[in-house]
Amino acid sequence: MDDHAQAYTPELVPTLGRQARAAAAQMASASAATKAAALRALAALLRQHGAPLQAANALDLERARAAGLAEPLLDRLRLSAAALETCAQGCEQLAALPDLIGEISGLRQQPSGIRVGQMRVPIGVFGMIYESRPNVTIEAASLAIKSGNACILRGGSEAIASNRALAALVQQALGAAGLPPEAVQLVPCTDRAAVGQLIALPQYVDVIIPRGGKGLIERISAEAKVPVIKHLDGNCHTYVDDPCDLELALRVTDNAKTQKYSPCNATESLLVARAVAGAFLPRMGAVFAAKGVQMRCCPESLAILQPALGLATTAPSAAASHDHAAPASSANGNAPTPLLVPATEADWGTEYLAAIISIKLVAGLDEAIAHINRYGSQHTDAILTTSHVHAQRFLREVDSSSVMVNTSTRFADGFEYGLGAEIGISTDKFHARGPVGVEGLTSLKYVVLGQGEVRG
Amino acid sequence: MDDHAQAYTPELVPTLGRQARAAAAQMASASAATKAAALRALAALLRQHGAPLQAANALDLERARAAGLAEPLLDRLRLSAAALETCAQGCEQLAALPDLIGEISGLRQQPSGIRVGQMRVPIGVFGMIYESRPNVTIEAASLAIKSGNACILRGGSEAIASNRALAALVQQALGAAGLPPEAVQLVPCTDRAAVGQLIALPQYVDVIIPRGGKGLIERISAEAKVPVIKHLDGNCHTYVDDPCDLELALRVTDNAKTQKYSPCNATESLLVARAVAGAFLPRMGAVFAAKGVQMRCCPESLAILQPALGLATTAPSAAASHDHAAPASSANGNAPTPLLVPATEADWGTEYLAAIISIKLVAGLDEAIAHINRYGSQHTDAILTTSHVHAQRFLREVDSSSVMVNTSTRFADGFEYGLGAEIGISTDKFHARGPVGVEGLTSLKYVVLGQGEVRG
Known part of the structure; x- marks a missing residue:
């Protein structure tokens, strides 16, 4: 723990979970225009707040250097002006993509008279566990917004100051668009126990997406009590x-x-x-x-x-x-x-x-x-x-x-592949395979339209 | 254990798993015509073998009666001539449905020049755990054949004689069509340890589908080391x-x-x-x-x-x-x-x-x-x-x-809903929601068609 992290308490993650679940319902029924407005607001905030974001990042870099982190790792941690601009552009690109939520496919009449199709809906709440790169915070947040999900983000402890600064802007953008700020929450502490809780709360978290080394992903898969979209080897x-x-x-x-x-x-x-x-x-x-x-x-x-x-x-x-x-x-x-x-x-x-x-x-x-x-x-x-x-x-x-x-x-x-963004690559066969974008964060529910048909 | 069940050994389920994995590769590349032929052969066998199937079923019924099973449960266990005909018709209906495997959707050219789409492919191997009704053996087997998957079936111990007789016909139909009989295997023993193994072999089993009471499903979900398509309450x-x-x-x-x-x-x-x-x-x-x-x-x-x-x-x-x-x-x-x-x-x-x-x-x-x-x-x-x-x-x-x-x-x-068959109803949000038919036993992989494009 350090000055930029909050103290861990056992109630912290369940509280985030409850808030995320409540926010998810609002996100699921948000209009395409509202979600796009939040993404454009986020892009604007990232551009306006370049200096304070880089100042927060400098604190992480300083601490990492003092801890003896190797130069390639420092590179991954660095939030350059160019990296921030890429994040902002990514948000704008997502805002411009067609909104998939609510799309109805395959609506066909059955012999009974009912018409049956499928509607694309958000999964609900996803948890994201990742290592050093702070721009993942923006990638995950923007995908959550576009897909109508809520998310709980747990970035690497070495990036805590950068991630908190970025997450604050995300919540500001959500609020500006009239969406619940709790739709994107960062776990504000660096205690490992928070990860253990996050992957074991099926009542609040619907899927976990780990991004990082194979060891991290294997450990999370073994211990998770919710589905995991995982990426192991790329041989x-x-x-x-x-x-x-x-x-x-x-x-x-x-x-x-x-x-x-x-x-x-x-x-x-x-x-x-x-x-x-x-x-x-x-x-x-x-x-x-x-x-x-x-x-x-x-x-x-x-x-x-x-x-x-x-x-x-x-x-x-x-x-x-x-x-x-x-x-x-x-x-x-x-x-x-x-x-x-x-x-x-x-x-x-x-x-x-x-x-x-x-x-x-x-x-x-x-x-x-x-x-x-x-x-x-x-x-x-x-x-x-x-x-x-x-x-x-x-x-x-x-x-x-x-x-x-x-x-x-x-x-x-x-x-x-034209997905607009990627939250990871799945090497699983279940649910989503390959690069996972907005669609991988959704599922299909059945819609049935009748005119008073009853079952005989 | 009884005369109709084999003795349990710890090697039994892993052996079934290895065989299923090998058969799954052949099933995945089987032609639509071959799979339809296997389903029609199964329908014919069910009709030809009505008498011996009902004789096997009579053994189960007799034992169940002796054990004091209530009449509604005996009813679920009963393999009447009408029930067998329904099974046979179900196989024929599946055979007549369009084959989804290999279908490519959404193929679109990207700015780089590559064309990217998704191909529907089988999941691989599913494990099915179910209670008294022996006709589930045919429903699961026929869905496995149609969807190009292999499956391992673990029916209720009270239906072991019926299930073994049915599974033997399924394997005969597979063989007649030139498909591997190991594509559909029944766990031939009634030991509970076999269930524990079946749900914990990710190298051989890709997904588990339990069908039965809430207690069974909760227990399996809690202990499974592979994804579970589960159906809990219907409130x-x-x-x-x-x-x-x-x-x-x-x-x-x-x-x-x-x-x-x-x-x-x-x-x-x-x-x-x-x-x-x-x-x-x-x-x-x-x-x-x-x-x-x-x-x-x-x-x-x-x-x-x-x-x-x-x-x-x-x-x-x-x-x-x-x-x-x-x-x-x-x-x-x-x-x-x-x-x-x-x-x-x-x-x-x-x-x-x-x-x-x-x-x-x-x-x-x-x-x-x-x-x-x-x-x-x-x-x-x-x-x-x-x-x-x-x-x-x-x-x-x-x-x-x-x-x-x-x-x-x-x-x-x-x-x-026009799915042709149903292997269960999912109350999960991940992968498949609602009634699960052939499509729920498949996933989508990306296909990328190029003309020598390279990444810059």
């Missing part, structure tokens, strides 16, 4: 098929792996049809080598890449010592890291989040699909092919939340 | 609005309460707008009185009904002894049960499943909506009104899985 595959467009395959695979190493939708494993490997792999390997990407190869791909690239290979015994379980932080492309390494079984199931890729030759489509369904994490997988039949089978048979043809796995993202 | 309301069509209101309210007392979609609570109570309640009360329905009334409705019906009222002190928590089994309409009783606070939250109705006057729409959202169970609630504005507000603001205008709550049913 994404790109499969270069026979037949394929070689130039397209080179360009897309390069982008899928190297455009950015840390996102969950970056490709971690490359599968290549044996028939095209001779033409494809040497050129692809040269691109990876030039960018310092370590290739962890099956024996066959190694046998192609080694002579083609003229690179030394680490002996299997030495290579076996590389760390499969965690992102290989040492593998940043610098000289000491070998570029060609024999893969071990563990590589096929590993999400590196680093400049490392596993490479495996396969006989063709069947083996590729079987490999992905066995070792993948059901996140995002792509086929690069010119065969219509292969594309259709890949789309249908690969059991992942996003399946792609002839494009980069890096596109698996709520903004790129 | 359904009919609200007679001002203005309304009086004749329609009388006919529909009568049907909603008295057409059948035991289903979860029967109306348990009647709300009446004060302005129409004088015209409506005496006539409605006369209908209820004639059918022996006990009316538990607020003071105002009691003051209208008592003189109108000329009935004696039990004094509040005596009435307070009626059982609010459980269905009032004594209240079967026979002479000793008083027809007019003052309601207590507990009545507003009670699902009677019996010839009892609670009655309350309200000022109008606002109070009706507030009452339903406070005391209801989010199952099914209806407004009877001639006001378009009131109908729209009721549909939007009542937070229940089915909201109805001018028709009977008894219509809340998968068949009546």
Whole structure:
């Protein structure tokens, strides 16, 4: 605890829950215009209050620096003017999107005479648990407003001053639009017990969305007494098929792996049809080598890449010592890291989040699909092919939340999918799969319109 | 355990799970024609094997009788020729329905050039836990086949011989159509430990659907390590609005309460707008009185009904002894049960499943909506009104899985809604609300079609 956090009491979270439940009913019946007005008011406040927001953020940064936080983590914590402008623009974009709440679909008359359809309605109250980035506070708040939900936010303790300043503006915007400020509440203390309570109050919280490391998400899933929209691994595959467009395959695979190493939708494993490997792999390997990407190869791909690239290979015994379980932080492309390494079984199931890729030759489509369904994490997988039949089978048979043809796995993202915003990516099959936007925070209830029909 | 059940071993359920997971992949990619063929084969087998099925059922009935099971429970257990024919017809109807699996919706091009849509796919493996009625075995199996899922069924121990005979036919039908028989497996033992395992194997089971008493469902929900599609109370309301069509209101309210007392979609609570109570309640009360329905009334409705019906009222002190928590089994309409009783606070939250109705006057729409959202169970609630504005507000603001205008709550049913079949009714908001058919056993994955686009 510190000056910017309130003291924890056991009554704190239940009180927030009661208030959220009451606010949720008002949010659910708010008009599209009112919700859009609140989002535009929030955008305006974020622009007007840049200086005080950055001052609050400076307190978090100072404390984090004093605590010895590494520079990449400080970066995530930083609320730059550009980051605030992005948040403001995100609110305006959401305000401009069509409002999904109340939409009725599939209304059809049944033999009895009644007409039956489904209406899209908010889920109610969601709890969001996240780590350092304070802009998640605005992303979650704006999605809650647009979707007609209430939410309770529990950000990282290191961002408490920033988050409290941001949440105060959100509540001001809600009030200005005539909506209940309690629709978006931040847990104002940093005590861990608050998280334990938040995930175990089904009477007040309908779903929990954790965003952060795998450890956090596994712990929350195991302990939650309410449904969790969770995102675990992103062990994404790109499969270069026979037949394929070689130039397209080179360009897309390069982008899928190297455009950015840390996102969950970056490709971690490359599968290549044996028939095209001779033409494809040497050129692809040269691109990876030039960018310092370590290739962890099956024996066959190694046998192609080694002579083609003229690179030394680490002996299997030495290579076996590389760390499969965690992102290989040492593998940043610098000289000491070998570029060609024999893969071990563990590589096929590993999400590196680093400049490392596993490479495996396969006989063709069947083996590729079987490999992905066995070792993948059901996140995002792509086929690069010119065969219509292969594309259709890949789309249908690969059991992942996003399946792609002839494009980069890096596109698996709520903004790129046109959702307007993203509160997370679900690797579950239940309720919502893949990028979760406004629609993932809603459900469908049945509406039945009659003219006095009775059941016989 | 008995002769018709296998011995329990701790390896039994995990083995079923592994087999189900393997079968699920084949079911997911089975063609619509193959699944329809399996359903038609099952219908034919049910008709051909009527005699041996009824012989197996006779064993269950005999054992149940010896164990002293009450007649209504024996009735639920009975697999009559008519019940088998209904099962067979249900399979044929499902076979004739359009196949939803693989359907792509919302495919739209995004600014990057990629086209993004969603494909409907099976959930994977569901576990079903149910009590006496053996026809649920066929309902669950046929829905699994149609939706491209695998399932593991755990029926009641009293129906084990019937269920094993039915499940054997299901596996025969699957095999005949070239589908894996392991797509539908019955837990062949009656040990309770098998249930505990089935609900705690997320690697093999994606969702659990319990069907039975509230106690069973609460226990499973509390202990499950996978999502549960659950159905708790059905405390359904009919609200007679001002203005309304009086004749329609009388006919529909009568049907909603008295057409059948035991289903979860029967109306348990009647709300009446004060302005129409004088015209409506005496006539409605006369209908209820004639059918022996006990009316538990607020003071105002009691003051209208008592003189109108000329009935004696039990004094509040005596009435307070009626059982609010459980269905009032004594209240079967026979002479000793008083027809007019003052309601207590507990009545507003009670699902009677019996010839009892609670009655309350309200000022109008606002109070009706507030009452339903406070005391209801989010199952099914209806407004009877001639006001378009009131109908729209009721549909939007009542937070229940089915909201109805001018028709009977008894219509809340998968068949009546045109779903073709129903595996249960969900009172949850997450994933599926209301009657759950084929669609509730599926989810949507993203499909992304590109032409070599890369992310910038």
